[in-house]
Amino acid sequence: MQQLNLLLTSLPDGLLLGFVYGLAAMGLTLIWGVMNVINLSHGPIITLGMFSTFFIYTRLGLNPYIGVLPIALVGLLLGILIYTAAVHRVINGPHLSSLLATFSVNMIIIGLGTAALTTSPYNVDFSAGSFKLGNATILGTRIIAAIVTLAFTGGLYLFLYRTRPGKFIRAVANNRAAAELMGVPSTRILALSFGIGTMLAAVAGGLIATFFPFSILSGSGYELKSFVIGVLGGLGNPIGALFGGLILGILEGIIPAFIESSWVPVIEFVLFIFILLVRPSGLFGAKK
């Protein structure tokens, strides 16, 4: 009975958190799907999103959600810059090259960030109210974050399936050589895809900043979660990532009702390895 109560109070929280996890992972998995690159600068980009919210709210005194669109725009441009400077040259090289290239970007961002912001924790002390649902207290910030996530997911879906550049992205993801023969400007499309991927990560970071305290190093934890979610939803499947995020959020809500919450990452990563081994296309991916 006590467990059930605990479950009912922590489950909605986890579920709502799952939306934002999904949003972050969507960025990672989109990049993987389009160009087979695992973006190891994903974490620091999430962190940059967090600090953007911090500055908009704490320093400029604005509502943090005003920041969503500027953060998205900056994330997009930053991604295009990273692609051009670090990824494009190794896009056809061995996996190690693109992994290390994006990791070097990770080091650059973390290094500069540490110099400017130290590694001490920051906090966005913002409240958007709360309400009771049974025993559970639902925070307004989580509801808004879930709505923003749904808006971005819908937007991404429409973009990929209804617009010309979106269709180009899907064509390049499907078969880059063939897309090039059909006249798709693949370099620009790859850069755009990388930009959208980092944009989603930055926005997710901006939203997470309203939940928990963070430091310049926080991103790596969310990056690892994004790997897990990406594999759950099928690497390369952005919409699957949202479901993967929800599953992870639910797990994080349920597991503490039964065992100590410190076991959560053990279960997450064992699940991660297990799915990689038995179903590398993810729970929702088509079998290849």
Add this chain to the structure above:
Amino acid sequence: MTILLSVQGVSKRFGGLQALTNVTFDLPQGQILGLIGPNGAGKTTLFNAINGVFPPEEGRILFREKDVTRAKPYEHAHLGMARTHQIVQPLNDLTVRENVMVGACFGHEQHPLTHAAKIADEVLEFVGLAAKAEQLAGSLNVTQKKRLEMARALAARPYLLLLDEVLAGLNPSEIDGMIQTILKIREKGITIIMIEHLMKAVMNVSDRIIVLDYGQQIAEGSPEEIAKNEKVIEAYLGDPKLAEQLLEEE
């Protein structure tokens, strides 16, 4: 006459595509079997089934009286089967000699390194690549890479050699050279199955020919019989150039 390889009712599907249907033949030791057919007829798929890369769903493959239907490619290699690839697969960052040593070390006879190096030099001499032994395999041109594929397979000293389009892309004098090499290999007592598009060549060197079309075995016989076979001519009509070549042989 000993039967080296026996393919019995082999079928293979890829998704909705029936790539091979009930292919059946026996290959006696010491023969050259030509495998022909239009593009996409399933010739390379048959090779992949025979040497365990993509095992068939139905049927059995016996090699030296041993059932190898579900065996892994390396088990086939250990038993004495070797092959070349239609799209050459050199180990680019290893030298030509090292490439060939891999065949000698891990193939049928499993030689230790020093002995493998000697075999590699002999085989390279045989295929005419001795001068390139110290070069990286990635630096060879396509003709040389095809010879390298063959050298690697030969270094294993196999009973059966599967040759997948070793003549494609070669100029006429290179083709003559390669055919001489193939005949010399047979003199060593090695049995050969060769996939080939060049009719003239395959008709000249093969003891027997099997024709595949849409995964079906539509004809089998001596080169003369195949050249007269109506079904074969029909199958090739979709491919006028090949039909022409066939008629030229007449």
Add this chain to the structure above:
Amino acid sequence: MNAWKKHLGIVLPLLTVTALALWPVVTDNPANRESVFTILKAVALASSLNILLGYTGYVSFGHIVFYGFGGYVGIYLLTEKGWSLGEALLAGGVASGLLALLLGSAILRLRGAYFALATIGVNEAMRAFINNFELFGGPTGITLKFSVYKEYGGAAQALQTAFYIGAGLALLALILSYMVRSSKFGLGLLAIRENEDAAEVMGVVTPRAKTWAYVLSAIIPGMVGVLFFFKNGNVEPHDAFPLHSSIELLVMVMLGGQGTVFGPILGAFAYQGMRGYLVTSPVFKDIQLSVSGVLLLVIVLFIPAGAIGWLRHRIPPLRRLLA
């Protein structure tokens, strides 16, 4: 070819590491000894990783898991079961080797980035598990009793002993690396690296070869872990499984040249040297990580074969010397 010339490739690595190990002994300076120990540790770890990464072509992003796991097992036996340092070192190596054997048969089926991801998962799962594992002290880890050092002639003498063992492990790692590189087994690994499917068709028993490469690349890191945490005085999850150290090892191997015996030594030396300089430099101190990042990016983009690979490619006569 006489025996001396045939084994020329091991000469330069052996001389370099021996000279490195002797330097603090000759100068008799404990500060030098500490920085050289760091380099020797990196040499041992990077050379081990190279067996998997450089020879076999599998990118392990979580290789540090073997260092952490072996370290934990050894320190546990040392403190709780009263094993000697020598026994604990062996146990750490064996434990990591067994872990690799177990993991390898499962995750080595994955290729490319999927394998890399799985190794990250393994490292994180292990870290999270040890964090909950009471036998190994959970989140606080295991602390060595100071009395342990008495058996080794007190703390100062123990540090000296640890240094010699570290030098021994580094030498062992590069001898192992050279033996693999110049063996038939190693040729099979190189074939897998270049083209796994073709290797299999030529008869290389790829699952077995890959698993043994993984095991061989895990043993010495396990021993280094025991040694490091013995010297350190305690072990905790955070120090035992740092993902960024895994990646630093990749950088070292790549910097010097993957797939060569000498490359990881040069890479370890260069990387640690550079880091040492940047951390103490007044100009770069605060942004040393960024400067390292820029250097890494330049190397990845412009000299992907690493320094030794580049030299071997440019000056073919050097190939025998720079094996």
